[in-house]
Amino acid sequence: MANPGLRQAPPVESSSWLRLLPPATRFVFRGPAAAHAAAGTVFGLRLPTTPCRASMRPARAALWLGPDEHLLMAPAEDLGALRSAFASGLRDIPHSLVDVSHRQGALELRGPDAAWLLTAGCPLDLDPAAFPVGMCTRTVFAKTEIVLWRTAAEAFHVEVWRSFTAYLVGMLQEVARELPQ
Amino acid sequence: MNSWRTDGGGRIDRTRALSFSFDGRRFTGFEGDTLASALLANGVHLLGRSFKYHRPRGILGAGSEEPNALVRVVRDHSRATPNLRATQVELYDGLVAESQNRWPSLGFDLSAVNDILSPLFPAGFYYKTFMWPRRAWHAFYEPRIRAAAGLGRAPEGPDPDRYAQRFAHCDVLIVGAGAAGLAAALAAAASGARVILCDEQPEFGGSLLAEPSARIEGMPAADWVAAQRSALAARPNVTLLARTTAFGYFPHNLIGLSERLTDHAAAPSAGSLRERLWQVRAREVVLATGAIERPLVFPGNDRPGVMLASAGRTYLNRYGVRVGSRIVVVAGSDAAYAAALDLKAAGAEIVALADVRSAAGEAATAAAREASLPVSLRATVLGTSGRLRVSSVRLGTVTSGGAVEESSSVACDAVLMSGGYTPTVHLFSQSRGTLSWNAERNVFVPGKPAERTHAAGACRGIDALAAALADGAAVGSVAAAAAGFQGSTPAFEASAVEFGSAGAPGALAQPGPTPPAKAFVDFQNDVTTKDLALAAREGFRSIEHIKRYTTTGMATDQGKTSGMNALGVVADGFERSIPEVGLTTFRMPFTPxxxxxxxxxxxxxxxxxxxxxxxxxWARGHGAVFEDVGLWKRARYFPKTGEDMHAAVARECRAVRTGCGLFDAxxxxxxxxxxxxxxxxxxxxxxNNWSTLAVGKSRYGILLRDDGFVYDDGVVARLAEDRFHVTTTTGGAARVLGMxxxxxxxxxxxxxxxxxxxxxxxxxxxxxGPRAREVISPLVSDIDLSPGAMPHMSVGWGKICGAPLLLFRVSxxxxxxxxxxxxxxxxxxxxxxxxxxxxxxxxxxxGTEAMHVLRAEKGYIIVGQETDGTATPDDVGLSWAIGKAKPDFxxxxxxxxxxxxxxxxxQLVGLLTEDPTVVLDEGAQLVESARQKVPMRMIGHVTSSYASAALGRSIALAMLAGGRARIGETLYVPMPGGDIAVKVTAPVFYDPEGVRLNG
Amino acid sequence: MLVIDCPYCGPRPELEFSYGGQAHIARPANPATVETSDWAAFLYLRSNTRGLHAERWRHVRGCARFFNALRDTTTDKFIATYRTGEPAPAIDSRGDR
Structure with a gap:
């Protein structure tokens, strides 16, 4: 296990509606439908097959990003164990498992203004009827790509590549200047 | 105050006086005024000079259709907005406005000589004149025309304001919050649909704000509007946007809205949000955009004081301003009678009501008789006079035989005219919906929609109050139902004193074929009946061509006041019907x-x-100078105190060649x-052939497009039998993955x-660098770094400082x-x-600059610098990398x-200048002999060029025709300072045997 | 901004998509046997259709899949979208099958 004290993620200034989520294990799991069941068994959480939906339980989340692409998330300390478990559990099943734990980070937007903040730059309809809790998708926010996942009526988990974090946060803070201080 | 302001009435707050200035003169208005109404209340009618002829112009309308009264509103040197319609500028305390397009002053404009010289400026004059001498176009004519033409002046400083943007989705978007739009919103909102209702004005209500006689549900219309607005605002499924213009209708029901947040405020705080763009995706769109009154076309119809009848009513009923005390009303529509009646009741004298038709409607005729209005039928207007404001009108009569006779000259201080109403179909037309001709009312109305669009109220010719409310409610219900929301259609009890609004577009009858003075069709673009006639005489037939030749309906006007009259004049000239002539396309934006x-x-x-x-x-802390590479910031060099880039790069290069360098890749x-x-x-x-690449090894890979040209390159490592780690150029990362x-x-x-x-x-x-291994050895664990265990192009997994390490031996x-x-x-x-x-x-x-020098010394190419999308692997000396035995790639x-x-x-070659201190310009061309005539035959170009510290001289890479066979030849680089002789060499300048790589 | 019906994710805004040129131009299975002129046609010749046009799109900021679309070039309207490998639906420009 690496020394976590050496880790340094892009800085994010927290506020009443924004916080940086702690480091996590992230894998991009890619493979055909035939691999999904085995992957779910190893991961301990079924991989969603419905487009744009996430499944989750404590310490595990699996997001459908494409028909052969899932984002799997777990606590940071599970990285090695999960990698070994996939290697042995899916030894004979063609698939790709790639560690992207450092490629991207996660922000949480929470509160009654969360959707309002996001629709300043995201062209999707974030009304709960159109984007319900449990929906997730890759999309855009202004000039950057994000993965947007609604975790509660008033909470969104936003994945962003590390070098775009400053831009995304800067944009959101600019939008938030309209909110009552 | 003054005699122009009424004693009471209107929607202004007479307890809140506001001070403002126009062209340096100070005036007072009231809260609720526009700049136009406040100036009219002060008796100011002259607001600007026209675009081409610099004729004095006043205020024609009372809303966004205004073509004349364009002003510049100035807050400071950074915040000055040109070309605002004074009719839409909300007054605030301290407002500073200036007229435009005049010099030295609005009252005395030297360029008004253009009006006298107007025979020189017919339609399309810039296509015909200034043709000779040819050279003078760029040197003289064009700069002069550009200086003289155009409107407004941009601010000098950077814009300190902030602007917001927002995406929104709704079931029903309703554009226009007049009677029909409000009724539609009430119906749609009650169904539970998500509703957005927008209106360009600060207050909802549209024409109801100027209809004191109108009553809805037993209350004055304006009170009903306020009550319904409150009711809508209280609903969570409704968003209300005032001061918000729907400027463009884009495919799939995307509507662009421009919301003005602070332009009406006297002193918006620093950094406050000025405007917001809304991109609204609506399931259904209801257009309740109303109608615009048409001017009448007669000689001198552009003189300040000549206004639309509806504007005269609006200034009176909404702003408490009488636009004149002795008024001539010219009626091409019964709507003019309402203005005459209201202004007479408010104390103005109606000196003539010249009706250009043979009869008026029954209600209008009866009301005029009761009010003893001086009505004359079969009238026409032969001209107006007054230098900076209308002072008299010459009226004529059309005999039963069709002849025109002058009847009288009437002194006046204002003229109100109505040619009937034109439905505002701009957005519908932008959406590519087809318009259909309503022959009864002589108007185009929305026909077959191209999107999920519904029209309601006056914009489809339904403008009587009760009918408009009923239509709005019905359309609102239909739109909501189409979006999946069923609800009942509300009914509204309404009454108002109303006359008809129909009219006939075109010019008023004149005694001869050519009117003695200019009769304007398009006020903003200074287009007259003569210009349209000229275009027809010169053979233009398509209305789209006539529009471009004469400029009628162009620019910000987009035919709001001019479109139908232009069609009427053209149709008369061709003796065709208006629908046969057809319609030009309305362009976005609706207003700027x-x-x-x-x-x-x-x-x-x-x-x-x-x-x-x-x-x-870290790099910033160590003084790095950065360069932009795509969106990335990369450290370019790390200057020490006193070093310039050249010195820093030379030092960095020496360090790598003799010791150890550290670089962020x-x-x-x-x-x-x-x-x-x-x-x-x-x-x-x-x-390349990857089958022979062992696990734990890497290889330089080349990627082509199927056209055979180099697309990207990079080192590829095999991490496992079934796992490759491919590197790409910085700029190629996304496109290579996409490919x-x-x-x-x-x-x-x-x-x-x-x-x-x-x-x-x-x-x-x-x-x-030669000491690289020494530096990292103490830090790396689990990898044997010795040359035997970790030779060039090998890859290993291990740890460094406790962190996971994927180590490449690569250079x-x-x-x-x-x-x-x-x-x-x-x-x-x-x-x-x-x-x-x-x-x-x-x-x-x-930094990247030293990296570039070091690789150039070795003849390593950079894709996009040596290659330009037309280079094969062989062209850049890389055919050795190709897996020759592969059947396909x-x-x-x-x-x-x-x-x-x-x-x-x-082909890729090296170049050495004869003078070793000369560093060639990248992009410079190579020629065989400098003694050629221009244009010389160019046989190659410099792709990379640097001062090399290791070689103590300049080096360059070039792409040269047949280059490899020319090694040893002397060529020339012609430059403005003289020809530079260069010797062609192999592209590897330093350690050609590659000994140092394997150290 | 168009709304494009991704065959995997459903209707989504155009901002998430990239255009990929004309559809149904398959790379020859054995390029070595293709005549030079035919190879040039494969590389460079494309139709410039007025009306229904089959073209490739990619939901690059979504599920990242390439797919095909029938679009009417005179109105910009998408008539149908379908997955890569599926034949173009028999359809006219009004969307009637």
Whole structure:
């Protein structure tokens, strides 16, 4: 296990509606439908097959990003164990498992203004009827790509590549200047 | 105050006086005034000069249709907005406005000579005159015309305001909050649909705000509007947007809205939000955009004081302003009678009511008789006079035989005219909906929609109050139902004193074929009946051509006041009907939109994402100068005190050649290619043979497009039998992954291999130089770094400082080199650890500039610098990399095309200047002999050029026709300062045997 | 901004998509045997259709899949979208099958 004290993620200034989520294990799991069941068994959480939906339980989340692409998330300390478990559990099943734990980070937007903040730059309809809790998708926010996942009526988990974090946060803070201080 | 303001009435707050200035003169108005109403209340009718003839112009209308009264509103040197319609500028205390298009002053404008010289400026004059001498166009005519033409002046300073943007979705978007729009909103909102209702005015209500006689549901119409607005605002499914113009109708029911947030405020706080762009995606759109009154076309109809009848009513009933005390009313429609009646009741004298028709409607006739209005039928207007404001009107009579006789000259201080109403179909037409001709009312109304669009109320010719309310409610229900929301249709009890609004477009009858003075059709673009007649005489038939030739209906007017009259004049000239002539396309925006609205948040630091690597802050702390590479910031060089770039780069290069350099290569693209078919995929895609690459080894790979030209390059490592780590150029990361996905998904979907970008997973720290191994050895564990165990192009897994390490023995400098890949969060810590460990060996951080010099000394190409999308691998000396035995790879077939093997293709060579101190310009051309006539025959060009510290002289790379056969020749680079002689060499300048790599 | 019906994710805004040129131009299975002129046609010749046009799109900021679309070039309207590998639906420009 690496020394976590050496880790340094892009800085994010927290506020009443924004916080940086702690480091996590992230894998991009890619493979055909035939691999999904085995992957779910190893991961301990079924991989969603419905487009744009996430499944989750404590310490595990699996997001459908494409028909052969899932984002799997777990606590940071599970990285090695999960990698070994996939290697042995899916030894004979063609698939790709790639560690992207450092490629991207996660922000949480929470509160009654969360959707309002996001629709300043995201062209999707974030009304709960159109984007319900449990929906997730890759999309855009202004000039950057994000993965947007609604975790509660008033909470969104936003994945962003590390070098775009400053831009995304800067944009959101600019939008938030309209909110009552 | 003054005699123009009424004693009471209107929607202004007479307890709140506001001071403002126009062209330096100070005036007073009231809260609720527009700049136009406040100026009229002060007796000011002259507001501007016309576009072409610089004729004095006043206020024609009372809303966004205003073509004349364009002003510049100034807050400070950075915040000054030109071309605002005074009729839409809300008055605030301290407002400063200026007229435009005049010099030296509004009252005395020297360019008004254009009016007298107008025979020189007929339609299309710029196509006909100024043709000779030809050279004078650029030197003289065009600059002069540009200086004289145009409207308004932009502010000098950068815009300090902020602008917002927002995406929104709704079930029903309703444009226009007049009677029909409000009724539609009430109906749609009650169904539970998500509703957005927008209106360009600060208050909802539209024409109801100027209809004191109207009553709805037993209350005055304005009170009903206020009550319904409150009711709508209380609903969570409704968004109300005042001061918001729907400026454009885009495909799939996307409507652009421009919301003005602070332009009406006296002193918006610093940094406050000025405007917001809304991009609204609506399931159903209801257009309740109303109608615009048409001017009448007669000589002198543009004189200040000549206004639309509806404007006269609006200024009276909404703003408490009488636009004149002795008024001539010219009626082409019963609507003019309402203005005459209201103004007479308010104390103005109606000196004539000249009705150009043979009869008026019954209600209008009866009301005029009761009020003893001086009505004359079959009238016409022969001209007006008054230098800066109308002072008299010459009236005529059309005899039963059709002759026109002058009847009287009437002194007056205002003229109100009505040619009937034109439905506002701009947005409907923008959406590509087809318009249909309503012959009864002589108007185009929305016909077959191209989108999910519904029209309601006056914009489809239904403008009687009760009918408009009923239509709005019905359309609102239909729209909501179409979006999936059923509800009942509300009914509204309403009454109002109303006359008809129909009229006939075209010009009023004149005694001769050519009117004695200009009769304007398009006020904003100074287009007269003569111009249209000229276009017809010169053979233009298509209305679209006539529009462009004469400029009628162009620019911001977009035919609001001019369109139907132009059609009427053209149709009369051709003796065709208006629908036969057809209609020009309405262009967006409906009214002008600021650049700020479109820029939105994207300015200054947020203009584009700025991508930085994990070591960015360290580099900044160590004085790095950065350069932009795509969106990335990369350290270009690290100057020490007193060093310029040249000195710093020379020092950094020497350090790498003699000791140890430290370089951040994190921005390189990285793609992990994983799956049992990974090697098959790589073989099909890259030119190289990957089957022979062992696990734990890497190789320089080249990617072509199928046209055979070099697309990208980079080192590819085999991490496992079924796993490749592919690096790409910094700029190529996204497009290479896209190309890989394209082939995989669409050409070879049977391959069991998957791609994942790992560009940002890894921080890449290059440690290069003869002492590189010494520096990193103490830090690295689990990898044997000895040359035997870890030779050039090998790869190993281990740890550094406790962090996971993917180590490449690789070099882009020609020296012993390592690239340390560590998970990005560890990048800063590992970088600092390497730097500390190397201090005793004088480790030197270097930037992209030194990297470029070092690789050029070795003849290593950079894709996009040596290559330009037309270079094959052989052209740049890389044919050795091609897996010759492979049956196919992307681009292979194209390399067999004759042109790709033809002699004389440009090939990569080195150049050494005869004078070793001369550094060539990149992009400079090569010629065989400098003694040629211009244009010389160019046979190659310089692609890279640097001062090389290692060689103590300049070096350059070039692409040269038949280059490899020319090594040893002397060529020339002609430059403005003289010809530079160069010797052609092989492209590797330093350590051609590659001994140092294997140190 | 168009709304494009991704065959995997459903209707989504155009901002998430990239255009990929004309559809149904398959790379020859064995390029070495293709005549030079035919190879040039494969590389460079594309139709410039007025009306229904089959073209490739990619939901690059979504599920990242390439797919095909029938679009009417005179109105910009998408008539149908379908997955890569599926034949173009028999359809006229009004969307009637």
């Amino acid at each position: 939109v600021t650049f700020g609205v479109f820029a939105g948040y994207a300015r200054c630091d947020l203009f584009d994402p700025v991508r930085t690597t994990p070591t960015h802050d 994190s921005t390189l693209g990285k793609i992990e290619v994983v799956g049992p078919d990974a090697v098959t995929f790589m073989n099909r895609l890259y030119v 890989m996905e394209d082939y995989l998904q669409t050409e070879w979907p049977d391959l069991k291999v998957w791609l994942t970008s790992t560009t940002e997973q890894w921080a890449v720290i290059a440690v290069q 882009f400098t020609g020296e012993l080199g390592f690239e340390l890949n560590v998970p990005a969060d560890y990048g800063r810590a590992v970088w600092e650890a390497v730097y500390s460990a190397g201090r005793s060996r004088d480790i030197t951080p270097y 992307v681009g292979k077939r194209s390399l067999e095309r004759p042109a790709m093997k033809a002699p004389g293709r440009k």
